Amino acid sequence: MSEVLLxxxxxxxxxxxxxxxxxxxxxxxxxxxxxxxxxxxxxxGCGKSTTGRAxxxxxxPTGGQVLFEGEDVAALDKAALRHKRKEMQIIFQxxxxxxxxxxxxxxxxxxxLKLHHIIDDNQERMQKVLEIMETVGLAERFVNTxxxxxxxxxxxxxxxxxxxxxxxxxxxxxxxxxALDVSIQAQILNLMNEIQEQRxxxxxxxxxxxxxxNHFSDDIAVMYLGRLIEKxxxxxxxANPVHPYTQALLSAIPIPKVGGPKRExxxxxxxxxxxxxxxxxxxxxxxxxxxxxxCRSEEPQLxxxxxxxxVACFLAE
Amino acid sequence: xxDKKYAVEINDLAVExxxxxxxxxxxxxxxxxxxEGKTLGLVGETGAGKTTTGLAILRLVPSPPGVxxxxxxxxxxxxxxxKTEHEMQALxxxxxxxxxxxPMTSLNPVMTVEEQIAEVIExxxxxxxxxxxxxxxxxxxxxxxxxxxxxxYPHQFSGGMKxxxxxxxxxxxxxxxxxxxxxxxxxxVTIQAQVLEMMKELKVKYNTSMLMITHDLGIVAEICxxxxxxxxxxxxxxxxxxxxxxxxxxxxxxxLFRSLPNLDNRSEKLKPIKGLMPDPTNLPEGCTxxxxxxxxxxxxxxxxxxxxxxxxxxxxxxxxxxxxxxxxGGLIGK
Numbered sequence: 120m121s122e123v124l125l126x127x128x129x130x131x132x133x134x135x136x137x138x139x140x141x142x143x144x145x146x147x148x149x150x151x152x153x154x155x156x157x158x159x160x161x162x163x164g165c166g167k168s169t170t171g172r173a174x175x176x177x178x179x180p181t182g183g184q185v186l187f188e189g190e191d192v193a194a195l196d197k198a199a200l201r202h203k204r205k206e207m208q209i210i211f212q213x214x215x216x217x218x219x220x221x222x223x224x225x226x227x228x229x230x231x232l233k234l235h236h237i238i239d240d241n242q243e244r245m246q247k248v249l250e251i252m253e254t255v256g257l258a259e260r261f262v263n264t265x266x267x268x269x270x271x272x273x274x275x276x277x278x279x280x281x282x283x284x285x286x287x288x289x290x291x292x293x294x295x296x297x298a299l300d301v302s303i304q305a306q307i308l309n310l311m312n313e314i315q316e317q318r319x320x321x322x323x324x325x326x327x328x329x330x331x332x333n334h335f336s337d338d339i340a341v342m343y344l345g346r347l348i349e350k351x352x353x354x355x356x357x358a359n360p361v362h363p364y365t366q367a368l369l370s371a372i373p374i375p376k377v378g379g380p381k382r383e384x385x386x387x388x389x390x391x392x393x394x395x396x397x398x399x400x401x402x403x404x405x406x407x408x409x410x411x412x413x414c415r416s417e418e419p420q421l422x423x424x425x426x427x428x429x430v431a432c433f434l435a436e
Numbered sequence: 437x438x439d440k441k442y443a444v445e446i447n448d449l450a451v452e453x454x455x456x457x458x459x460x461x462x463x464x465x466x467x468x469x470x471x472e473g474k475t476l477g478l479v480g481e482t483g484a485g486k487t488t489t490g491l492a493i494l495r496l497v498p499s500p501p502g503v504x505x506x507x508x509x510x511x512x513x514x515x516x517x518x519k520t521e522h523e524m525q526a527l528x529x530x531x532x533x534x535x536x537x538x539p540m541t542s543l544n545p546v547m548t549v550e551e552q553i554a555e556v557i558e559x560x561x562x563x564x565x566x567x568x569x570x571x572x573x574x575x576x577x578x579x580x581x582x583x584x585x586x587x588x589y590p591h592q593f594s595g596g597m598k599x600x601x602x603x604x605x606x607x608x609x610x611x612x613x614x615x616x617x618x619x620x621x622x623x624x625v626t627i628q629a630q631v632l633e634m635m636k637e638l639k640v641k642y643n644t645s646m647l648m649i650t651h652d653l654g655i656v657a658e659i660c661x662x663x664x665x666x667x668x669x670x671x672x673x674x675x676x677x678x679x680x681x682x683x684x685x686x687x688x689x690x691x692l693f694r695s696l697p698n699l700d701n702r703s704e705k706l707k708p709i710k711g712l713m714p715d716p717t718n719l720p721e722g723c724t725x726x727x728x729x730x731x732x733x734x735x736x737x738x739x740x741x742x743x744x745x746x747x748x749x750x751x752x753x754x755x756x757x758x759x760x761x762x763x764x765g766g767l768i769g770k
Contacts, residue, residue: 162624162625162626162627163595163624270712270713271482272712300481300482300651300713301481301651301692301695301696302481302691302692302695302708302709303481303708303712304695304708305694305695305696305706305707305708305709306708308697308706309705309706309708327624327625329625330654330696330697330698330699331697333697333699333702334697334698334702334706335697353702354702357699357702367626368625368626370629371625371626371628371629372625372654372699373628373632373652373654373655373657373658374654374657374699375652375653375654375656375657375681375693375696376657376681377657377677377678377681377682378678378681378682384629384633386626386629386630386633387626387629387630390594390596390597390627391594391624
C-alpha cells in the first residue's frame with residue numbers, strides 16, 4: 120500500500136529583515152507518499168519555493184523536521200547531507216539562469232556523477248550521460264553544445280537530465296514549465312510523467328498554474344502567506360474546495376472554453392499582505408468575505424475535515 | 437461588409453529584422469482587423485510576431501534592425517505609413533496606446549505615479565499642470581487606487597497596482613485603440629482576475645477597441661470578441677470566439693487546445709505539438725507549420741496556403757480545406 124516517503128513536520132523558515140522577521144514558511148506540515156506527486160500552489164510570496172528549498176536544505180530551516188524515509192534531513196551533518204542529496208534533487212524554474220553558460224550539456228549532466236563519485240571512469244560516465252540524454256529526449260548531437268545555443272524547452276530538458284543523473288527518489292520541481300510556451304510545456308509535462316512512471320519517482324511540484332497542477336498532481340497543497348491552508352487529493356480539492364482562498368483561487372482560473380455554463384467568479388479584494396511579523400490571526404482574514412471576529416483574533420490550525428482533506432479555517436469546523 | 441468601421445486595419449504587413457546573423461522574417465503578410473469597440477485576441481507562441489504587430493501599429497518597430505518591407509496599416513481609416521514622425525507622436529497615447537507586459541520595467545522609478553500619468557495628459561490635452569495632476573488622480577481612482585497615493589513612487593506599489601498605473605496611463609487620453617501586450621502575464625491569478633475584470637468594465641465604459649496580445653487561451657475566452665491565431669508571422673486562423681474555439685479548423689489551433697490541461701478531465705493525456713517553432717531566419721518554403729503538422733501533405737512543403745473562408749469572418753490558411761470542406765466540418769476532428 121502507500122508508504123510515506125517524505126514527512127514534513129512543523130517546517131519553518133524565517134528571514135531576518137530590517138523591519139522584522141519575515142515568516143516565509145510558518146509551521147508547515149504535510150506528507151508525500153512514495154511514487155506520488157504533491158502539487159504546491161499559491162501566489163508569489165506565499166512560501167512555496169522556500170518550502171521546497173528548505174526541504175532540500177538549500178536553505179537552512181529555522182525549525183521543524185523533514186523526515187525522508189524516516190531520517191531527519193534537517194538534523195544531518197554536512198557529510199551525511201551531501202550523501203542524502205543524491206536521493207533528493209531539484210529542477211529549477213528558469214532554464215536560462217539555472218545552467219552554467221560555460222559548461223557544455225554533457226559537462227552539466229556529468230557533473231553530479233563526478234562530484235558524487237558515482238562513475239569515475241570518463242568513458243563510462245559519458246555513456247551514462249548519453250543514456251540520460253536519450254531518456255529526456257535530447258539528441259546525441261547536442262552533447263557538446265552550450266546552453267545559449269538551445270531553446271527554452273531543450274534547456275529545461277537539460278535541467279531534468281541533471282536532476283535524474285543520480286537516480287534520485289525525490290525531485291522538487293520548482294515551476295518547471297512556467298517559462299515555456301504551451302506547446303513545449305505539454306511536451307515537458309508528458310516527459311516528466313513518463314519518467315515518473317518508469318522510475319517510481321516522487322515529485323513535489325511547485326507551481327502557480329492551477330490547471331497544470333490539477334493535471335499533474337495526486338494531492339494538492341494550497342499555501343497562503345507562509346501557511347498551508349488546505350490540502351486534499353486533486354479531485355476533492357477541485358470538486359469541493361473549502362477554504363475561501365482556495366475557492367477564490369480556483370474560480371480565478373481563466374478557462375479556455377466558449378459557451379457552456381457561466382462560472383461564478385470570486386474577485387478577491389486587496390492583495391497579499393506582508394509576511395513580516397504576522398499577528399497570530401488568520402492571515403487571509405482581511406481579504407476574506409466570511410471573516411468573523413474570531414478570525415481576526417485567533418489563528419486557525421490545519422484540521423482533517425474528511426479523510427485526507429485538511430483545512431485551516433474556522434468556517435470548516 | 438463595408439458598413440463596418442474598423443479601429444485598425446492591417447493588410448499584408450511584412451516586417452524584417454536585418455541582423456548580422458541573417459534576416460529574421462518577423463511578419464510575413466499579416467492581416468488583421470479590429471472593429472470599433474471590439475476586442476481582438478492575438479494568440480501565439482514566443483517568436484510568432486505578436487509583439488512586433490503591436491509595435492508596428494504604433495510605428496515603434498526598432499529600426500535598425502527592423503524594416504517594414506510591405507503592407508499597410510490604417511488607424512481609424514488613416515494610413516499611418518504616410519504620416520510624419522511628428523504626426524505619429526500626436527497619435528501615440530491619444531488615438532492608440534499600449535500596455536506592456538512587464539509593469540516592473542515600464543514605469544519610471546524616479547517619478548511619482550501621478551506625474552507619469554499627468555505627462556501624457558499634458559502632452560495631448562489643453563490643460564495646465566495642476567489640471568493634469570487632478571485628472572491623473574481621477575484616473576488612479578478609476579483603476580481602483582486611492583488618488584492620494586499618486587504622490588508615491590512605483591516601488592511603493594505591488595505588481596498588480598503597478599499594472600493598474602500602467603493601464604491608467606494608457607487610458608488617460610481615452611484612446612480609441614488600446615494594445616495590451618500580455619498585460620496580466622506577470623501577475624498572480626487572483627490579481628489577474630481583478631485586472632481583467634477592470635479592463636472589461638473600462639472597455640464598455642469608453643467603447644475602446646482593444647488588441648489583446650496573449651498566449652493564454654483562457655484569457656481570450658474571457659475577454660475577446662474575435663481571435664486571430666498567429667504562427668510564423670501570419671494569421672493562420674481568424675474568426676469569432678465561437679468559430680475558433682468550437683469550430684477549430686487549423687491544425688496549429690487544434691494543437692494549442694490539445695496542449696492545455698483539461699480541468700474537467702485530469703487523467704486525459706496532453707497531446708503536445710511535436711517539434712519547435714521554425715527558425716525565423718529560415719522559414720519553410722510552403723506552409724510554415726508543415727514540419728510540425730500531423731496532417732502535412734506533399735503540397736504543404738512548397739505552396740503557401742491561401743485563405744479559405746468558412747463564413748464572413750472565420751478563415752483558415754490550410755491546404756486541408758477548400759471552400760466547401762471548411763464549411764461543413766473539415767477533416768480534422770477533436
